[in-house]
Amino acid sequence: METNDLIKAIARDAAAPRLSLGLLLLGACGLASVIAAVVFSTLLGPRPDFAEAAHTTRFLLKFVITATLAVTALFQVAELARPNSRPRRRGALLAIAPAILLAAILMEIATIPTAEWGARLVGTNSLICLTMIPLIGLGPLAVLLAALRHGATTRPGLAGAACGLLAGGLAATFYAAHCFDDSPFFVATWYSLAIAILTLAGAAAGRLVLRW
Known part of the structure; x- marks a missing residue:
């Protein structure tokens, strides 16, 4: 290719309309949600008493x-x-969900006899929770990392971890529709561990795929 042709090709590429990163991330979240929904519906589905449970605060x-x-x-x-x-600057926002969970835990402590705390923490689906949330979140994590490659992060590990946290939040939201353990004790323990798995996976993957 001649130099002039190369310059013209670069100019055409620069002039071509590009989707903003914000819209790209929103689109990636939409696709990630669809993937999570498909995996959830295929592997689990909502609990049989979903309609009744939807009337309870927990x-x-x-x-x-x-x-x-x-x-x-x-x-x-x-x-x-x-x-x-x-x-x-925006990291403080991540404290909102733990703050809500902490308030729920305090309400549980105030209303549930001490003898029941252990059983509510262990629950009946801890292994399923630890398995299914990461499994539902793997596809969304891959989509989010692919979208972030169109950005210019200088913190690939941290950006990957944020993608894992987002994927974990999405996956846990779907899994919550199936989970029979509604106690904040259970959520604080097993949901957090499952989401942490995706966050660590995102951090490791981010260091590999988001580097310049």
């Missing part, structure tokens, strides 16, 4: 906590996608 709180985590993690992903990112 059941609904699970969705509030996990969805809040996903939304705040998305803000962090968007921040880390830029080379001049300041994670601390």
Whole structure:
């Protein structure tokens, strides 16, 4: 290729309309949600008493906590996608979901006899929770990492971890519809561990695929 042809090709590429990173991330979240929904529906599906459980505070709180985590993690992903990112600026938002969970735990402590705490923490589906949330979240994590490659992060590990946290929040939101353990004790222990698995996986993958 001649030099003039190369210059013209570069100019055409620069002039071509590009999708903004924000819209790209929103689209990636939409696709990630669809993937999570398909995997959830294929492997689990909602619990049989979903309609009845939807009238209880503990059941609904699970969705509030996990969805809040996903939304705040998305803000962090968007921040880390830029080379001049300041994670601390939006990092405080990530404390919202744990704060809601802590309030729920305090309510549980105040209303449930001490003798029942252990059983509620262990629950009946801990192994399924630890397995299914990461499994549901793997596809969304891959989609989010692929979208973030169109950014210019200078913190690939941290950006990957944020993607894992977002994928974990999405996966946990779907899994909550199946889970029979509604206690905040259970959510704080097993949901957190399952989401942590995806966060660590995202951090490791981010160091590999998000480097310049």
